[in-house]
Amino acid sequence: MVKFFQRRLLQAIPTFFGVTILSFLIILSAPGDPVTLITFQPNADPETAATMRRQLGLDQPPLIQYIYWLIGNDWTLVDVDGDGVGETPGERYGLLRGDFGDSIKQKKPVLDLMVQRIPATLRLTVSALILGYGIGVLLGVLAAVFHRTWLDQLIRIVTVIGNAVPAFWLGLLLIVVFGVQLKLLPISGMQDITQRGEQTLGEAIRHMILPVFVLSLNTVAFISRFTRTQVLEVMEQDYIRTAHAKGLHTRVIWMRHALRNGLLPVATFLGPSIGTLLAGAVIIEQVFQWPGMGKLIVDAVFQRDYPLVMGSIVIASVMFILGVLLSDLMYVLLDPRIRLD
Amino acid sequence: MVEVSKIANLPTDEQPRYSRSFVRDAIAYILRDKLTMVGLSVLLLFSLVCFISPFIIENILDIDVNDTNVVNRFKQPGQEGLIWGADHLGRDQFLRLIYGGRISLTIAYVASVLTVVIGITLGLSAGYYGKRVDDVISWIINTLSAIPPLFLLLIASAIWEPSTEVLVVVLAALGWVGTSRLVRGEVLSLKERDYVLAARALGASSPRILILHILPNIFSIVMVTMTIIAGNLILVESGLSYLGVGIQPPTPTWGNMLTDSRNYFVSGLHLVVSPGILIMITVLCFYLVGDGLRDALDPRRYQK
Numbered sequence: 001m002v003k004f005f006q007r008r009l010l011q012a013i014p015t016f017f018g019v020t021i022l023s024f025l026i027i028l029s030a031p032g033d034p035v036t037l038i039t040f041q042p043n044a045d046p047e048t049a050a051t052m053r054r055q056l057g058l059d060q061p062p063l064i065q066y067i068y069w070l071i072g073n074d075w076t077l078v079d080v081d082g083d084g085v086g087e088t089p090g091e092r093y094g095l096l097r098g099d100f101g102d103s104i105k106q107k108k109p110v111l112d113l114m115v116q117r118i119p120a121t122l123r124l125t126v127s128a129l130i131l132g133y134g135i136g137v138l139l140g141v142l143a144a145v146f147h148r149t150w151l152d153q154l155i156r157i158v159t160v161i162g163n164a165v166p167a168f169w170l171g172l173l174l175i176v177v178f179g180v181q182l183k184l185l186p187i188s189g190m191q192d193i194t195q196r197g198e199q200t201l202g203e204a205i206r207h208m209i210l211p212v213f214v215l216s217l218n219t220v221a222f223i224s225r226f227t228r229t230q231v232l233e234v235m236e237q238d239y240i241r242t243a244h245a246k247g248l249h250t251r252v253i254w255m256r257h258a259l260r261n262g263l264l265p266v267a268t269f270l271g272p273s274i275g276t277l278l279a280g281a282v283i284i285e286q287v288f289q290w291p292g293m294g295k296l297i298v299d300a301v302f303q304r305d306y307p308l309v310m311g312s313i314v315i316a317s318v319m320f321i322l323g324v325l326l327s328d329l330m331y332v333l334l335d336p337r338i339r340l341d
Numbered sequence: 342m343v344e345v346s347k348i349a350n351l352p353t354d355e356q357p358r359y360s361r362s363f364v365r366d367a368i369a370y371i372l373r374d375k376l377t378m379v380g381l382s383v384l385l386l387f388s389l390v391c392f393i394s395p396f397i398i399e400n401i402l403d404i405d406v407n408d409t410n411v412v413n414r415f416k417q418p419g420q421e422g423l424i425w426g427a428d429h430l431g432r433d434q435f436l437r438l439i440y441g442g443r444i445s446l447t448i449a450y451v452a453s454v455l456t457v458v459i460g461i462t463l464g465l466s467a468g469y470y471g472k473r474v475d476d477v478i479s480w481i482i483n484t485l486s487a488i489p490p491l492f493l494l495l496i497a498s499a500i501w502e503p504s505t506e507v508l509v510v511v512l513a514a515l516g517w518v519g520t521s522r523l524v525r526g527e528v529l530s531l532k533e534r535d536y537v538l539a540a541r542a543l544g545a546s547s548p549r550i551l552i553l554h555i556l557p558n559i560f561s562i563v564m565v566t567m568t569i570i571a572g573n574l575i576l577v578e579s580g581l582s583y584l585g586v587g588i589q590p591p592t593p594t595w596g597n598m599l600t601d602s603r604n605y606f607v608s609g610l611h612l613v614v615s616p617g618i619l620i621m622i623t624v625l626c627f628y629l630v631g632d633g634l635r636d637a638l639d640p641r642r643y644q645k
Contacts (some may be wrong), residue, residue: 011483018484026493030500143567163625164572164624166579169599169617176606279491283580297492298584301499 008328011320015280024066024315027306037304038104054080057090069101069310070094100311105303110311113296118319120190121292124284125277127212132219132273137266139152139220140227141259147232155224163221167280171214171287178210185209211288216278219273223266231262267331271324274303278316367637377633380626383467386604387623391442392598398436406436407591414551415609426611428601438615441593445620448509448578448594453571455513457563460520465559467521468528478521485518491580498586508581512574519565527559564633572627579620595620 034056035049053059055078057068072094077086093099100110143155179187186207191199234240235258243253282294289295293312300308361369371377398404401624413431416423425435467478485493493515499505503511530554531537540550579596581587588594590601602612 014480015483015487018480019487022484022488022611026496028501160625160628161621164576164581164615164628166576166596166599166620168580168583169613169620171607172603172613173617180606207508275486275489279489282489282491282495283583286584298495301496302585313492313496315487316489316492320489321487 004332005325005329008325012325015321019317020070020314021066023310024062024069027310028062028065030304030306032304034306037306043083051080054078057092066096068092071096072099095311095314099316101307102304103300103308105300105308106305110308111315112144113308114293114315117291117293117296118315120290121278121281121285121294123190123208124211124215124281124290124292125274127208127216128219128277128280129270129273130253131212132216132277133223133266133270135216136220136223137227137263139224140266141231143224143228144231144235144262152228157299159221159224162217165217167214168283168287170217171210171284174210174214175287190291211284211290214287215284217279218280222273222276223269226269227234227263227266230265231258234258234262237261264331264335267327267334270327270330274323274327275320278320346601367634370637371633374633374637376629377637380629380633382392383622383626387442387619388446391439391446394439397488398439404433404436406440406593407432415605415612418611425615428598428612429605429609434612434615437593437598438595438619441476441595441598441616442619442623444505444588444592445575445578448505448512449571449574449623452509452512452574453518453567455509456516456565456570457520459513459517460566461556461559461563463517464521465528465555465565468525469547469551469555475525478525481516482518482522482525485515486522490515491577494577494581495584497588498581502586502589505592508588509576512560512577513519515549516570516574520563520570523562523566524559527562528555531555531558561634564638565635568627568631568634572624572631575624575627595623 018288035058039049039052050059057065057073057078060068067088069092072092073090076090078088078090079086080088092101095101098111100106100114103113104109106113139155139159143152146152161288175187178185190207191203212299240253240257243257278294281290281292282298284290285292285294286298293316297309297312297316299305300312353388368384393567398406410431412425413423413427414429415431416427416431416432418424418426420426423433423435425433425438428434428437463478463481467475467482494511497511497515498508501507501511537550537554540554544565573593578587579599582594582600583597585600587596587600590597599613599616602609602616605612
């Protein structure tokens with residue numbers, strides 16, 4: 001058990017470095033001069049620009065730049081005046097020590113900006129995960145129980161249509177209907193602008209209904225299909241026939257035998273679902289002006305705030321990798337057969 | 342086609358009994374599957390209209406879709422001979438939907454094929470050759486799938502501001518991971534089968550085994566995946582447009598038409614509804630066809 005977890009953790013290390021290399025390469029190949037981006041001065045004094053370049057380590061070859069980004073440069077001397085001899089020690093600590101650099105536009109540490117935004121995104125994605133799994137499993141089981149009836153067909157059609165609609169469009173339509181026309185729900189944001197102090201639970205939920213619903217649709221569609229297939233497969237197993245043969249009540253067979261075994265594999269999709277939800281949140285947060293990570297990233301991309309973009313890719317991936325790891329762990333806990341290996 | 346449908350009607354006693362090949366059997370199954378046929382027909386219709394009518398519009402009717410006409414702003418459907426009204430610049434919405442469809446469908450078709458080609462090539466090599474090749478490809482797969490998919494697309498398209506052609510390549514370059522993983526898993530089990538062993542015993546080379554013996558056996562799952570991917574790509578294109586990094590106006594796509602329309606809920610509801618409905622129908626049809634193919638290409642179908 002511990003061994004399994006250790007192995008999975010070790011496997012995540014190359015993936016993590018892959019992510020850092022990839023995000024570094026993307027930004028390295030991006031057009032535009034970083035110094036110009038920071039100073040807003042395309043015609044800056046070449047002397048000053050060169051000094052700044054050396055301060056930022058941009059005069060170094062890409063490999064060195066990558067290493068500085070990763071582990072910092074406080075262990076070496078930076079040659080600020082360009083005479084070939086380093087004099088002041090570097091000031092960066094590198095992302096492995098929690099220093100993702102400073103955002104160009106907001107002049108604040110990237111990590112701080114991200115940490116501020118993560119709770120909002122988690123609130124959105126975790127709620128959507130719970131709702132998506134709840135409704136998805138329910139619909140999937142219903143479709144399996146009423147296999148090949150009108151209910152099965154209806155569930156299939158509704159979930160497929162829900163999945164085929166562009167999320168932002170559906171979000172906008174819902175805002176117009178429930179927010180603007182009926183005035184039942186707030187049109188955007190996580191809390192009322194006028195509100196001071198602690199948010200009440202009801203208030204929080206009112207703001208969450210629309211975004212969470214739209215975000216969860218994808219998961220609902222996928223999980224309900226998968227649940228249906230799994231449960232139907234289990235129903236063909238010999239032990240179900242045995243249970244029937246020994247005269248067990250149908251309800252007992254469903255609850256004790258079919259669902260327990262059929263729902264187990266559904267847990268394996270927790271990890272991948274987190275990725276889908278994080279990606280979906282980028283669009284949903286934009287639609288509902290939700291102050292989360294996705295919105296931060298979109299803004300950073302447009303402002304060409306490269307340190308923030310790089311940092312957010314890495315942090316989002318770490319969240320994703322951890323999510324997958326957690327779901328694996330949960331699966332091992334749920335399924336006694338795996339623990340025996 | 343006549344031949345196939347005759348077979349689909351199943352032979353009576355007088356007719357000689359055909360032994361149907363796997364592909365013919367699948368086609369016969371699809372021809373009887375109404376929902377899949379509806380999906381296929383709609384896709385075919387949309388594709389024909391979107392790919393053929395631009396030539397007629399430009400060369401015979403001599404109309405430029407990007408012609409603006411202030412008088413026609415927000416005309417409702419049916420007014421002044423405008424079949425589906427006009428947009429905020431007075432451009433003919435119906436014609437723009439056709440042009441938008443041409444680009445959206447091109448992206449769906451070309452990028453999905455490209456995605457699958459990359460996915461198969463890398464998945465086959467990783468699964469079949471194993472060892473170093475597998476290590477490297479698996480590492481790339483794990484890395485790419487550890488980043489939420491839309492992030493990379495968003496960043497890549499914001500940085501390089503792609504044209505349609507480049508966007509197709511970017512979509513494929515970032516989207517092959519799932520297919521590849523699927524193919525790799527399948528190949529890992531297929532290469533241990535006896536018929537592969539037999540082929541190797543007869544002296545077949547690795548490429549020959551891969552192409553003649555393994556590739557046909559992953560064909561069905563790949564076809565299904567490709568259809569689903571095509572549907573998703575249309576959604577992804579619209580999502581990118583919404584975030585402002587897709588194909589830029591005035592070139593119409595369903596995605597950016599939908600995005601442009603979001604400010605006109607009151608003055609031009611028909612502008613908001615039409616691209617959205619078209620996207621929905623198209624994606625739905627791709628999914629339906631995917632589902633149908635999955636059933637049709639499933640060899641265990643008759644055991645159930």
